[in-house]
Amino acid sequence: MLVHSAYGKSRVRLVQVRRGESRHDLKDLTVAIRFRGHYDESYTDGDNNAVLPTDTMKNTVYALAARDGVDEPEAFGLALARHFMDGNPRLVRVRVDVTEGRWGRIAGAHGDYGDAFVRQGPDTRTAAVQAGRQHTFVGAGISDVMILKSAHSAFEGFLRDEFTTLSGTRDRLLATSLTATWRYRTTEIDFGAAWLAVRHTLLDRFASHQSESVQHTLHAMGQAVLDRIEYVTAIRLVMPNKHHLPVDLSSFGLENRNEIFVATEEPYGLIEATLVR
């Protein structure tokens, strides 16, 4: 028995150049589309009658971009979702994920160039639209923001068992590669400003927090977004604990005054939570 199925197209790469008089605008999006609906016969019988090809999904990304233009990734995701819901009666739910590569303008001696760009990063902006026959949810996110705080971070007083060797500390480095996704109450907001506000709030709270653990700081960051930004209704944060270990220099007759660390890739702690209003 087929209990769940989905199909779609991933990694559709779209770059749009808007050619203004004196300056161009650049959008760099990677789109993924995912259909769920009454498509069981295509699985069980090989009957493709109701199956919109994923190649058509790809074409639709380019066609809608050309016909209507792309501004905010959330709005483009909404337009795609509506288009697919309208044209596919078998479709029950569609999900559109958009990742935006952020570009800045290259600076020259007399101001920014109007038609030359440099990629910002390493973090990316994401948008997610989930549309059904009744409801449509619009969300946004940020991926791979690498952040580190070198003070106000402790971890102590934890549970100990026979395999516990970790010492508690009041002063450790806390580093993570933050990924957060959140949902908006409405589609009638300035998505670009909202995204910047959430990003700023997340980083600001990370920096100001008196941290007792990654869990503690993660919660404070999510809380701050819900407190300060009223049109966010829920937020999920994933924060790998990218351990920075103080190097033991005693065999060299040197002291490590909490200044020299080895950054490690693995293993890593993985902390996640979802907060709702």
Place this chain on the structure above:
Amino acid sequence: MLVHSAYGKSRVRLVQVRRGESRHDLKDLTVAIRFRGHYDESYTDGDNNAVLPTDTMKNTVYALAARDGVDEPEAFGLALARHFMDGNPRLVRVRVDVTEGRWGRIAGAHGDYGDAFVRQGPDTRTAAVQAGRQHTFVGAGISDVMILKSAHSAFEGFLRDEFTTLSGTRDRLLATSLTATWRYRTTEIDFGAAWLAVRHTLLDRFASHQSESVQHTLHAMGQAVLDRIEYVTAIRLVMPNKHHLPVDLSSFGLENRNEIFVATEEPYGLIEATLVR
């Protein structure tokens, strides 16, 4: 309000060498552990009182391996899950994911070497244990098996809209990087033999199937596993359609008799489904 939370340790790398008289056995595992339970105070108040450090989770992997040895990844995952459930009253559910890097023996003139190994791949074997206070589920999987069939693969008769340009075909290359995960009815089976049986069945059905689409073949593969292997109760398959496009050689006065293709990485179709008994 905190509606969901989890924490754990990922990418714990364990290599075990069993030193027999004439030959060694090698196990190469990457373990991830994930706790869910009554840990809200650690998030909301920074109270670490009930928090087992993720560093201890890592230590436990090595300690249990040393104390009891590792055989099948499923069994090792079960042992870890039970250990954590026993020692952590706040823990409601634990998930242990194990990825096994497969190694073969290096062949010499007079048979295989007893203590030299070469990595097999690119696919990896996975195991997943999900334990709660009432039930424990054991599953297994395979990741990144790249498979391709050059005959008996069609895609035609699909839905067309104003953005559809794809032509139907009775003869295309079908290539995917299969990832499958499945659940076992019981923990009392030979996990190694079971894994090989599922792997063989998936590949065999992929090869023998008269494919009308990726969906169609994915379903047939899952169906074959449920039909032939009675201790599998559910299986989920994810099959990206890694498109191979025939190259148009007409401008060079050459004909492409369906022999010359460009393999593409993006965009790709993404097909998935879950079948249960």
Place this chain on the structure above:
Amino acid sequence: MLVHSAYGKSRVRLVQVRRGESRHDLKDLTVAIRFRGHYDESYTDGDNNAVLPTDTMKNTVYALAARDGVDEPEAFGLALARHFMDGNPRLVRVRVDVTEGRWGRIAGAHGDYGDAFVRQGPDTRTAAVQAGRQHTFVGAGISDVMILKSAHSAFEGFLRDEFTTLSGTRDRLLATSLTATWRYRTTEIDFGAAWLAVRHTLLDRFASHQSESVQHTLHAMGQAVLDRIEYVTAIRLVMPNKHHLPVDLSSFGLENRNEIFVATEEPYGLIEATLVR
């Protein structure tokens, strides 16, 4: 006959926190060390007598950082190179490569935080020191700067053969992931300021250039660095041509006024050159 050999340690990850009164400074370096010298017996006879372990190279990175501190990556590379040359008579040449992950400060309502950081990127700063018994060369570089220009880029008038199908164009997108390395005339410069000057010059010239090809722009960029920055004696640039292809929308009754592109990862052009004074 052994005609060439080298050994060393790669990916030594060092993070240094300098703890000032009101603010911390962060350095994030990845170091690679490579020895060449009279080490043939270690290869041919397994005689390790003169072999400094690569583990010691790693320790040296942390010990020198702790003892003397790290400022510019070039200076740290020089210190490491001199240390190894002094202590290893068999060593003929040592190469130290340093990659710096760049971090900025997190901004708060009342100015930047003194002890919280966010990673800048995606490009990284590199330094390379090559020391011998007679000469020492210090160089620097930049990796993976993604840049794109949407005007003033042409490619036409090229050679055509029987397999050429490309049309010439006066207006295409030009995008690359720039990697450049250069050599300094002396070690007595402000390496941080120099690096910023070269980076700015490369981007500025990329943006302002009337491009007839990637080759043409690459040369202009290198030329500009040699023209404007007198202590750079040589520069090598590698610029993959990351093709952005206009999407043909004619089947949808839509016109593409050079606005809608598909960004491609492969295949890509690869252009490189070295300029010296």
Place this chain on the structure above:
Amino acid sequence: MLVHSAYGKSRVRLVQVRRGESRHDLKDLTVAIRFRGHYDESYTDGDNNAVLPTDTMKNTVYALAARDGVDEPEAFGLALARHFMDGNPRLVRVRVDVTEGRWGRIAGAHGDYGDAFVRQGPDTRTAAVQAGRQHTFVGAGISDVMILKSAHSAFEGFLRDEFTTLSGTRDRLLATSLTATWRYRTTEIDFGAAWLAVRHTLLDRFASHQSESVQHTLHAMGQAVLDRIEYVTAIRLVMPNKHHLPVDLSSFGLENRNEIFVATEEPYGLIEATLVR
């Protein structure tokens, strides 16, 4: 002054299906082409007159494959090199690199399927052709063969300085991800058989060697290839030392009888050498 330049096309992905009566043959190649020659005007003046577009290089890969078929990657590289040397008078040297993804047949109940394939790996086969006006060199290689030996591997008696903390050992795990490239004396050999012979010899010698260090084993492996395979004239080996560290279990009251290791990704030793006849 422009002292060095090169341009070409990388990651041209070609899949060829030869459709025999009862079975198909599959070739999966990734090709890179690199031109060096008298192309300075294209850099300095933007004069593209003599520049064969990299797009044409890509087309040529598909056209030659269609016209003449692909068998061994070395032979296909030679054909491409000759084609480009013949048609481009400004070309002084061309390099063609071919990477072959290896596929095996999927096994069924009654023998292998004729038209279904599964990727072998993780290692890949490579070929490299370097052609000039006078000489042409053909070489081959293997990339990313992960090999490990759990006995007959020591490292002791090395140089010690003030930062050396490593203990010597007679019994350690030795693991590497081998990459080797070699050159053939002639183009008149069975490239497929030669590649298998070199691969077998490298692995066999790795396994049988009484290792005093990575350097020692690397040399023995290169030596064995030159000793046993007379048409190989030179070989280069690169062997990162992928450290496997015994886990200290003493705090848990457990002994580690050299059985439990943590596999590490970084830092790693890097050992390389070239042997010629």
